[in-house]
Amino acid sequence: MGQTLLGGLLRAGRDPASVLVVDRRAGRARELHERFGVRVVAAGVGAGAGEGVAAVRSADTVVVAVKPQDIAELLDALAPHLRDDVLLVSLAAGVTTAAVEARLRPGTAVVRVMPNTPSLVDEGMAGLAGGSSVSDEDLATAEQLMRSCGRAVVLPEKHLDAVTALSGSGPAYVFYVVEAMVEAGVLLGLPRATATELVVQTVVGAGAMLRETGQHPTVLREQVTSPAGTTAAALRQLDDSGVRAALVSAVEAAWARSRQLSGD
Template sequence: MTVAILGAGVMGETLLSGLLRSGRSKESLVISERRPERAAELTEKYGVEVLDNAAAAAAATTVVLVVKPQDMATALGEIRGSLQPDALVVSLAAGITTTTLEAGLPEGTPVVRVMPNTPALVDEGMAAVSPGAHCDEAHLAEAEELLRSCGRVLRLPEEYLDAVTAISGSGPAYIFYVVEAMIEAGVLLGLPRATSTELVVQTLYGAATMLRETGEHPTVLREQVSSPAGTTMAALRQLDDHKVRAAFLTAMEAARDRSRELATGQG
């Protein structure tokens, strides 16, 4: 099987490097990239062939679309006449539905929609996959295998993917936002920035590891840290007074709504 990755931005390169690390040969992978200097960089770094969208699609049994939502219509037009019979098309574009993808491709093309996230860069990604109307079990398994090269994969009905976009797709940015705030707080409290950064990053890593390895509900783990009338309770009281929990809920609703807007072509 040959896999074509159309779009060599951050996520495209992440998938490419993950597939190579998982044992795929560079001969079984092709990529597309419009910028000549970027194409040369990728060829030198990974040894893979760089083609235009149409040629890459023609060479592949699985075509992975890693383009911006606003560029999807153009990409579909470029590959529509080049796809091999029974080729699988996998889309990583936020908000673009399988119905939209199928409408821009030859009748009967199997399509899988994926919502990945950037921790795939360190093989800790979380991807949700949803099948289109012409997708069977073998197609879904192939898409899952691709994404499993750089993290975990969850199979979900497409109706959930706007929520997935809001939670895990955009989720790393929320975590980084909180980490930034905690580091700045450490500096405000008199710590050197490097020290504050190390404390916060390791605390985040340790807390995430506890969640995964203990299987405990986060409320239980939080209460284990929260002594009555202690420092943690004093801090949590301030977060509650400033409605931080409600702000997170509102923020994720906004991300969900924006994903829906992208599906309807609004900006």
């Protein structure tokens, strides 16, 4: 996700010379420099951090894009080198702003972000929540950062588990349905490549209709559903199979798991 955000920033017009990437793997750092033209520093964390991590002392915004289990050690290494007025944006899933703030200088501005994988194609959706010391300007900066690879919404942190369940995990639900529809097409005799093309474009088109028309999904669904027609027959089967209830339960399960991981 860090590389995705980096690519989005540069496509949005950010000067590569203004971006510093710190990566614990020297080979990876060289790869990012060669691909994006940004400044890079290879640095470990903890006892192996050395002066590499100290390179962040000049940054006014620091984005932490690591796995949740790695963030505590990284923050401990970063903390002595961060500016007093720095904005720290955390992409670590399930790690609360309070947990991040506890390892930094009191008063450090922290914004927690829950992005999703369509950010890879600049169609991401991110939820942002500010910590106890963020200003409106800090939130606006973080929001602009995430909008470089999609859309973003700012909301209270108590809602980020729901964001995780809906948009964070949401692409997987869509891919799951696409898989099933493609398999149905193959079952009905279509070549797999043709079935895939039909389903993928249908999903893309349906999503575009939702966004561009602004109409409620119920209205759009009813426009496709003729009385006693093929769509009506399919929808009746979905209702009889409890698909709607299963989707609601699935999102609720993801929400519950997110709360568990964040310690709520």
